[in-house]
Every structure is written in structure tokens, then in C-alpha cells.
Amino acid sequence: MIEVENLTKSFGPNRAVDAISFKISSGEVVGFLGPNGAGKSTTMRMITTYLAKDSGSISVAGYDVAENPYEVRQNIGYLPESAPLYLDMDVLEYLKFSAAIRKVPGALRKARIKEIVLACGLGEVVSRKVGFLSKGYRQRVGLAQSMIHDPEILILDEPTTGLDPNQIVEIRDLIKSIGTEKTVILSTHILPEVQSTCNRVLIIDKGRIVADGKPEQLANTISGGVSYEVAFKGGTEEIEKALTEAPFVKSFEMKSEDAEQARYSILGEGKEEIAEQIFHLAVEKKFILTELRREIASLESVFSSLTIGEAEE
Amino acid sequence: MRNCLIIATKEFKSYFRTPIAYVFMTVFLVVMGWFFFWVGNPPFFQRDHVDMGGFFFYIPYVFLFFVPAISMRMWSEEKKLGTIEILLTMPIREGEVVVGKFLAGFGLLFVSLLFSLPIPLILNFVGEPDFGPIWGGYISCLFLGGAYLAIGLFASGLNDNQIVAFIIGLILCFILFLIGMLPYQGILPGLVSFLEYLSLSYHFESIKRGLLDSRDVVYYLSVIIFFLYLNTRTVTKRR
Numbered sequence: 001m002i003e004v005e006n007l008t009k010s011f012g013p014n015r016a017v018d019a020i021s022f023k024i025s026s027g028e029v030v031g032f033l034g035p036n037g038a039g040k041s042t043t044m045r046m047i048t049t050y051l052a053k054d055s056g057s058i059s060v061a062g063y064d065v066a067e068n069p070y071e072v073r074q075n076i077g078y079l080p081e082s083a084p085l086y087l088d089m090d091v092l093e094y095l096k097f098s099a100a101i102r103k104v105p106g107a108l109r110k111a112r113i114k115e116i117v118l119a120c121g122l123g124e125v126v127s128r129k130v131g132f133l134s135k136g137y138r139q140r141v142g143l144a145q146s147m148i149h150d151p152e153i154l155i156l157d158e159p160t161t162g163l164d165p166n167q168i169v170e171i172r173d174l175i176k177s178i179g180t181e182k183t184v185i186l187s188t189h190i191l192p193e194v195q196s197t198c199n200r201v202l203i204i205d206k207g208r209i210v211a212d213g214k215p216e217q218l219a220n221t222i223s224g225g226v227s228y229e230v231a232f233k234g235g236t237e238e239i240e241k242a243l244t245e246a247p248f249v250k251s252f253e254m255k256s257e258d259a260e261q262a263r264y265s266i267l268g269e270g271k272e273e274i275a276e277q278i279f280h281l282a283v284e285k286k287f288i289l290t291e292l293r294r295e296i297a298s299l300e301s302v303f304s305s306l307t308i309g310e311a312e313e
Numbered sequence: 314m315r316n317c318l319i320i321a322t323k324e325f326k327s328y329f330r331t332p333i334a335y336v337f338m339t340v341f342l343v344v345m346g347w348f349f350f351w352v353g354n355p356p357f358f359q360r361d362h363v364d365m366g367g368f369f370f371y372i373p374y375v376f377l378f379f380v381p382a383i384s385m386r387m388w389s390e391e392k393k394l395g396t397i398e399i400l401l402t403m404p405i406r407e408g409e410v411v412v413g414k415f416l417a418g419f420g421l422l423f424v425s426l427l428f429s430l431p432i433p434l435i436l437n438f439v440g441e442p443d444f445g446p447i448w449g450g451y452i453s454c455l456f457l458g459g460a461y462l463a464i465g466l467f468a469s470g471l472n473d474n475q476i477v478a479f480i481i482g483l484i485l486c487f488i489l490f491l492i493g494m495l496p497y498q499g500i501l502p503g504l505v506s507f508l509e510y511l512s513l514s515y516h517f518e519s520i521k522r523g524l525l526d527s528r529d530v531v532y533y534l535s536v537i538i539f540f541l542y543l544n545t546r547t548v549t550k551r552r
Binding site (some may be wrong): 045049050052068073074076077078080082085086087088089097098100101102118142145288305 | 314319320330331342353377394395396397398399402403404405406550
């Protein structure tokens, strides 16, 4: 569906996108994840024909973006960051305009607008001026215009920023339901968003792809082992000595300590579960185990380890 | 063409959604009425025959300010709001948007001129005007306005600030209007006819006399097409 090869774009001396390559096949919901200024929006703008690339190639639905921008545009729906809309139009008027330009056949237009108004929850505001709408509603209007022609590919730049938690859930559900039939690319710097909506993540930092895979996969590969959060009652010195000596512990780290107990995060050697070994160790050394919990490596930790690591270089 | 009309309709309506169109037309008619009846060359009430000479004498200067005001927001607003990013990723060619916007501005210009038609009606009531120069004057206004508009639209595409777009448009129009009226004869005699040919004013006078010469029409159409083309280039080439 979308093939990007060695895509590069500079603004003056800044390399916003640095030789990125990836392929997205039909039906994938891909999240571009990265800190602000990582090059997510720039990449999207090039895919949507808005910005011209410096070098490399992009093909969307079989059309080259540089040679056939018009054809590419017919196959995509795009919601730019912060949903820029004509503030003096009312919602219905705007949707009619989008439907006309996006070539929704005249006979179907009315029904299609109705459908999309319902899907995006715009029923109450159709006759209101866009300029008077809240951020959340504007975002939905932007989403509505991008989907009005039922495009094969949907490109959404930070679709949930500025929304309240309920709206976020609604928009995510909407994206998920679209994602069952369409190809979706969305960008975000909010991690749970990726975990809840995407089946593939591209982590982008400083114009490069630093990780690519399924959200769960990424979390595992990066943490490099199984880790547990454990709380013991007792002297910390002995505990730390025992943990240092234990063969199944790769590393550990004290997370907190008070009069009652000390809390550690323990990373196991290899990929096996180490819960039993921790238990046996506690029994053997007569430590009182008050808590033992498997830590699930979150995308958050993956993200920070990838992007901060780079920053320190 | 279909796309041009969708854009033109949207833009034309947007003039009337905000007070812009009403303010524009009111001020235009008041100013033109004032020029025609009181300032004149000479003023209407002191003229010894019924014609619209005063009106058409001043209109190029009034248009100089009014037409860039019509076009100034057309691209700069899109850039400022960011709507250009949605617009130019819709299945539409940049040239179609440019032509659509031009048509919308031209529509507003046309409607404004329509509202000045009571003046020739009054003339017809008080005397027996020669309608040849009057229609000639109106037609030359449309051509001149169209040329100003294409220039103003081009200026609007250069910048995301309306005021800057207005000033650039005004200056470009002013230069192109005056270029044939300056007293070069003593300095550059060879250039005179060339510069005259380039200038908007020379052709304006020519059509105003009531003769629709194909050379003048070709000139105006070339200016319009040239600036619309430049406009298309500037909005297509994005960084």
C-alpha cells in the first residue's frame, strides 16, 4: 500500500527525516511514535504530497508521490495536526465541500454525509460554525472530512490531541473500526494510544526509525529479559548480598525502602521466569517475601530507552 | 473545471459569510459615487454633457486599493490557518484552486460593478448619454480588475500575512499601471512604446474609448494568465 525508501528531507541545516525506509501493507494500523520534532509530521506531509521530498521515493497505492500526486491524493484521507478547518463555514457546509472535492458521487453524497456525521458524533453540531466549536469537535470534523470519500488509506497526524478522555476513547474506537478494513497511519507521542489502537509501531527519533514491530514484541525485545518487582521484609544488606550471589539474577535495583520493607526490581538472567527461584531464595535465606510481581515492560520504557539513549550519545 | 467551480463557489460564499463582501461593496459604491458626483474631472453637476468620464477616470486608482483587498486573504488565510494542508492534499490540482479563487474574486468584482449601474440609469434619465464609451468603460474595468486580481492573488500566495499580501499586491499593480504614464520621453525615447504596451493604464484607456481591440484583450488575458501561472508555481513549490 505504502512504500517509502530512503526518504530524506532537510529544512536548512536540519535533517528532519533521515533516509527512512518502510513498507506498510493493506489493512495495517501503523503508529508513528516519537517525541515532538522527531520527523513524524514531516514524513506524513511527504506521503500526502503536501511537502516535496529531497531524495528517496514514496509510492502510495502504486502511484509515485512525485510523479502522480493527483492519483495519490485520490487514494488518501488526511487529517493534519491540530485539524485546520475553515472557521467561517458551518459543519454541514464544510462536509459538503469536502465530499464534492473528494469526488463522492452526487447521488450518494447526502447519505454518506449522514453516515459520517453519525460515525464521528457530529449530530448535535452540524449546523454550527466550525469557528465556534470546541477543540474536540473540530478534531472530529477534521476526521470526518478525511474519511468522507471512504479512502483506502487514512493518514492522521495526532488525531487525539486536545480531546478529553472520553473523546479519546471514542476516536480510538473509531480508528480501530476503520482499521479493520483500511490502512491507517497515525502519529502520536502518547504511548498508550499506540498500544490500544495499532498493530504495528514505528518509533521515530531524530528523523530515523529506531524500532519497528508489534507493540508487544517491541516491549519484550528491548527489555532483554524478564523482570520482577519484589518486596522483602528485613535487612537490606543481607538481601542485596544474596541477590548479588544468586545465579539467576542478572541485575537488581532498589526502588524504595522504608522501615517495613525494601522494594527491588530484579532482572532475570535469560528469558525464563524466575518467580520460583526468588521464592526459594527467600525461603532459604529466611527473608519474608511481602510482594512478588511480574513487571511488564511497557512501551514507555522501550520508548525512553530508545530515544533517551540516542540523546546521550 | 468542475473543481474550479467548487472552489469558486466556496470562496465566493465565504465573502458573504463574513462582513467582507458587504463592507467592500458599500465602501466601493460610496467612494465611486463621491468621485463621480463631487470630485469628478469635472464633477457630474458641472459637466456640460452626460457621460461617465469622472467615474472611469478614477476607477483604476480606486481598484488599486480595492482589488488587492479582495484577494489578500485568499492564500494567506489558508496558510495561516493551515487549511492549505488539507486543501492541497485533496484530489485537486493546484492550478484548479488558483483559477477557482480567481473566479470567486472576479465574481465579487462583477457584482460590485453591477451595483454601480444606477449611475448610467440616472444618466439615461437626465439626458441622452452615448452608451458606447459607458459599456467600453465597464468592460475595461472588468479587464483591469481581472489583471489586478491575478496580481493580488499571486501576492497573497507569497505570504501568510494578509497585510503584507495587500501591500505587495498594491505595489505590483501600481507599478504595472504607472509604467506607461511616466514622462520618459526625454530619457528613454526608444522604450516608450514598449513600456506603454506593458502598462495596464495604456490598454485601459484604449478599451475605455469604446473600441474593443483584440490586442488589448490579448494583453489583459496574458497578464491574468501569467500571474495565475506564477501563483500556481508558488503554491505548488512548497519548500
